[in-house]
Amino acid sequence: MVLTLAKARPVWQIMFSTHHTDVGLMYLIFSLLAMFIGGAMAIALRIELFAPGVQLIEDSMSYNRLFTAHGTTMIFLFLLPSAAAVGNYLVPIMVRYKDMAYPKLNAIAFWMIPPAAVLVWLGMADFGWYANPPYSVISAPAPAAEMWIFGLKMLGVSSILGSINFVVTILKCKHPDMSLGKVPLLAWSFLSSSIIVLAAMPTFAAALLMLLTDRLGASGFFNPAVGGDPIAYSHLFWFTFHPEVYVLVIPAIGMMYEIIPRFSRRPIFSHSSGVAAFVILSIVAFASWAHHMFATGMSFTEKTVFMVGTLAAVPASAMHVFNFLATMWNGRIKFATPMMWAVGGIALFFAAGAGGVVNTAMPLDFITHDSYWVVGHFHLFVFGTIAFGTIGFVYYLFPYITGRMYNEKWGVVHFILAFVGACITFFTQHILGLFGMPRRIYDYPEIPEWVSMNALISVGAMIILVGMVIFLANLIYSSAKGKPANLEDPFGLGGKYYYPYAQRNPHHGDGGY
Amino acid sequence: MSKIFHLSIIVATLCIIPTISLVFAAETAGEYIDRKAEIWNLFFRMMTVAFVVGGVIAGTMVWQVWRFRESNPKSKPTPYEEKGEL
Amino acid sequence: MAHSNWAEWIYLGVVTSLLVYVGAEAWNIERIIDHAPEDAEIIKVTAQQWLWSFEHEDGTKEVGELHLKKDHAYKFELTSKDVIHNFNIPEYTVLLDAVPGRINTVWFSPNEAGEFDIQCREYCGLIHYNMRAKLFVDGA
């Protein structure tokens, strides 16, 4: 059995191993660490905003640096690595190959992340994760900004390397008996998200270099004081980072495709519609980037084009929701913790998507742009959908990774707290945005609606915090002392469906048995 | 299947053309357009659509979760389970 | 796995037609509010870290305060001296970026007298949170 070792390996052997499960484990531990650090930052921000005036953070500089670090951490150091963790664990198994295509490249891709994290966290730049010029060129203090730029550069290279690995593993190393159409949907999700990364990321890599030379005064691409155009940066940035939204959300949907059929005890309603939706999403992802920029003074025609491009992505997402619901139909659903997270994730995914349709209707941008509506909207995506799918999958993989079972009762408590907290926090943020509160503000005037809603949002965030503390305790306690899991069927669903079980790690003693 | 698909697109288009012409005609002379009212009215129309669709989807989900849960007295093993095809 | 997909096609048809409706409505409203009336008075708005200054057509300058008349049309010409700001009057759903090196325009016509907030909605640095001004609309 993979999870039992004849001989415990020294920790350094796991750390510097190139086997996909070991690299996956490193990715997972790192991403969870980043999640807790980024979450602590979010809590600090929410305490500060609990009421007008100074609560916790004494000056706006620290606040600005915190929200920048929070955004960068959650996107690049939590969500991307956690998706890579799941992919590393399961993609080779699903395509029936012994490892990733390039194991050393895989390890390199992981080991680029911690130094980048050090740069981001030590510097703590203050320009928001969007680093919009000319602020980031003429106003953001050094060396924090340079450190952020170098850190992001490394993270970009890391995710390109990881993506190459996934694409090659799936396309070239899959078992010859397995046609591409038969590749499981989780692996398909990694194929499509990796292709998006390969197409989108180089643009941002270029933009970062241009930003750096601009800051050094050597060029003036984005610096209007010397004739550049800051809007050009917005285009380059969003050309990468709108598709990046799909890079984050597609693996999470893939994870739900893994969880939902298992716990519904039925196969996926339509494998081909899932594949089609992934392929469509990875194409239309590139048709909508400038809907982030309606307020920069775009013409009516440009706005119309990008509104249509945005709406075009909706049917594909709706196909996924349909597929999930149709899979659950007539099933016999066991609501173990992973299934709860997946179903909760679908519910919030729909809410986030509906909010997105409202956002893209051009005139409504005058209400929602850069307000708390937007904050609520994308948090429903990144927390409500992507993190929900990921956390559910962490619970799902837990027996496989540790050979032990997590505490089911506390897992359910964690889910309920996180779901209730997310609803309170993020739906209230939508409404707060309608009352005109801008995002990224350190303090706000005593407008009664703003004061009461901010207090409510902070309470919601505290509820999530309690859930996450329970999660952390559950992870630590259960991996140390949890009950041994029945690896053939850890969730008691009947059948030997749990195929991570079959995987062997040659680096474990005795050939991995 | 594709017939239904095409039909629904045609029906949708037929609904929109009169709407557009109606609003085109509604421009009143002399007074300035009330930007605030136009935008907020659009917002509330959109929210009506969103909440109706959301209600249907969320309702379906809640019902499914209630009906197909393992502990529901009516739940029975799926065919795949019985055949051991999981 | 043989199963019928008719439900999915109907569902997709409904979703698509709703999206077409949303798009058409949004397009139409945007078209209506896009064009400024020709008699709109031009107000030059200059943003800088971290204050708003205004210049009326007759040359009057104001800092941090803007006095307008009810039921007149105003067209803002927005620009910035340093970084990108965003000129926002939430009460009147007026919102547009003030970009250095560009002039963006947005128009509105206040139809209610009173005192309203003007704020910056694009992150612009240390005092972004307090980059506010007051709009006074005087009755006809």
Added chain:
Amino acid sequence: MSEHDETIYRTSTGRVGKMMAILCGTVIVGAIIFFALGDYWISELSPAGQAFAGITDEPAAPAVAQTGADIPITLDFIESKDFRTLAFNALPGELGNNPTINAKVGDRIIFNILNAGKSFHAFGVTLNDEGFGGILGSSAVASPNSPLKPGEGGTSEFIPGEPGTYYYICTVPGHREMGMVGTIIVE
């Protein structure tokens, strides 16, 4: 499991403990480095930013024969409750608002600056009668890009070399226009 009868799980109390020690240790060391170096990470302005703000390495002002007279001045940055009016020492209309300083050429004016407000401020003396540029010699306390935080303060000196009207201002853009400006009349 040929050699061992006992199962060894991939995770055990000891290994989880080790992992937590490594993770927590790294985080704590990182936090110590971050906080120990404090504001070093945000201490400078980028070259492009310096060019934009007009900061250049100009030669120091010519030495002036000092008269030996010292004029100590205490200035506090203050703000009205709604932040829309800013001033030195007292709000407009109150006693001691933006005091005018009279000095002779060669007098040494010693500024004692305190940020008594809630916002960010920085101090400097300029000859320009509008804007926030042209800060003279060693008169600056902090700068717009690393300003005084609430409660912080500092001292600086200014020795006028020529007669005329100088202005002491808050060099944070916009604050001069909102009222943080006073005059120095030099004979």
